[in-house]
Amino acid sequence: MKNVVLTILVLFGSLTYAKLKTEVVMSSENTVWGFDFINQDEIVFSHRSGKLWHYNIKTKKKQEITGLPKIKVYGQGGLLDVLIENTKDKTFVNFTYSKPVGESINTTLARAELKENKLINLKDIFVSKVNSDEKYHFGSRILLKDNMFYITIGDRGQRDNSQSLKNHNGTIIRVNKDGSIPKDNPFIKNKDALASIWSYGHRNPQGIDLNPLTNEIWSVEFGPRGGDEINLVKPGVNYGWPIITYGKEYWGPSIGDTHKKGMEQPVKYYVPSISPSGMVFYTGDKIKEWKNHLFIAALGSEFLMRAEIKNKKVVNEERLLEDLDERIRQVRNGADGFLYFSTDSGKIYKVSK
Numbered sequence: 001m002k003n004v005v006l007t008i009l010v011l012f013g014s015l016t017y018a019k020l021k022t023e024v025v026m027s028s029e030n031t032v033w034g035f036d037f038i039n040q041d042e043i044v045f046s047h048r049s050g051k052l053w054h055y056n057i058k059t060k061k062k063q064e065i066t067g068l069p070k071i072k073v074y075g076q077g078g079l080l081d082v083l084i085e086n087t088k089d090k091t092f093v094n095f096t097y098s099k100p101v102g103e104s105i106n107t108t109l110a111r112a113e114l115k116e117n118k119l120i121n122l123k124d125i126f127v128s129k130v131n132s133d134e135k136y137h138f139g140s141r142i143l144l145k146d147n148m149f150y151i152t153i154g155d156r157g158q159r160d161n162s163q164s165l166k167n168h169n170g171t172i173i174r175v176n177k178d179g180s181i182p183k184d185n186p187f188i189k190n191k192d193a194l195a196s197i198w199s200y201g202h203r204n205p206q207g208i209d210l211n212p213l214t215n216e217i218w219s220v221e222f223g224p225r226g227g228d229e230i231n232l233v234k235p236g237v238n239y240g241w242p243i244i245t246y247g248k249e250y251w252g253p254s255i256g257d258t259h260k261k262g263m264e265q266p267v268k269y270y271v272p273s274i275s276p277s278g279m280v281f282y283t284g285d286k287i288k289e290w291k292n293h294l295f296i297a298a299l300g301s302e303f304l305m306r307a308e309i310k311n312k313k314v315v316n317e318e319r320l321l322e323d324l325d326e327r328i329r330q331v332r333n334g335a336d337g338f339l340y341f342s343t344d345s346g347k348i349y350k351v352s353k
Helices: 159-164
Strands: 003-012 013-027 032-037 041-047 053-056 061-067 079-086 091-101 104-115 118-127 142-145 147-151 171-176 195-198 204-210 217-222 228-233 266-270 276-281 294-298 303-310 314-318 328-334 341-345 347-352
Touching: 013 041, 032 328, 032 341, 032 347, 041 079, 053 079, 053 159, 091 118, 091 142, 091 195, 104 147, 118 147, 118 171, 142 204, 147 204, 147 217, 204 294, 217 276, 228 276, 294 328, 294 341, 303 328
Parallel strands: 032 079, 204 276, 276 328
Antiparallel strands: 003 013, 013 347, 032 041, 041 053, 053 061, 079 091, 091 104, 104 118, 142 147, 147 171, 171 195, 204 217, 217 228, 228 266, 276 294, 294 303, 303 314, 328 341, 341 347
């Protein structure tokens, strides 16, 4: 077990110094794209390369979970997010993966019961309609709220389709647990729209979570060169990509305007980019100063961002763990009340004092 103690400047009303400890809980050989907790001792995590694992923190035993569907490991696609749901007597694994559908590769949400490290009664709950074989922008984070799934879908390299309601490119969708469409989805009465769409005009949203103080859905998404966004996600709203953006083409010129009537402004945007991947509102009780703060896994920038939200605005920010030299992919609340994050180097870390 490796321990790294970093001294970090922590801002809580006044400037103080605090020592945070980062402890490597698990180390593997591939990108840990998604992970979640069954309980305080057990983690399920995904390797983007197409394998799902069970890990026991106490025994340090890692076992492969069998029963996965056919997964297309392709560019940024593969086996992606993981969300655990415990019922009275069962544990369910909800996960997103890249599914080959004809000549297309589509972000898909599947659900199965976990029993003795096997997935049983596997079912595809949602298969996106994107019609793209591009290797990037799969989105793929999962939120479960009020027994409904919210799944983020990237534009899949076809940016103009993010403005269409006839496909899932650049959308956040909402479906029931059985894959049916909730009756109050915003476009359910629009014959020219896919009824599963909750919001659209996104580029590549890879973080989504529920604000515990307001019960509102928040998301983060990658911009191009600049223009990463934090968004408050509202039903039926157009978030503008690629018509409005604060980012530019990678080779220099502007892409669009920054404002347009009928298109939503981000709560916060970043120029230059920070590469926001996973995100979570911290609801644990081990670092009380962070209660209900937003944490963002800044992937390319290699830090963990802490953001304090008040009145639907980011009022304070802090960059943590910059000296760790890790591409941070996902961040989660642990079942033990601590904060955890995963990296592209194959590790899961625990953050404590």
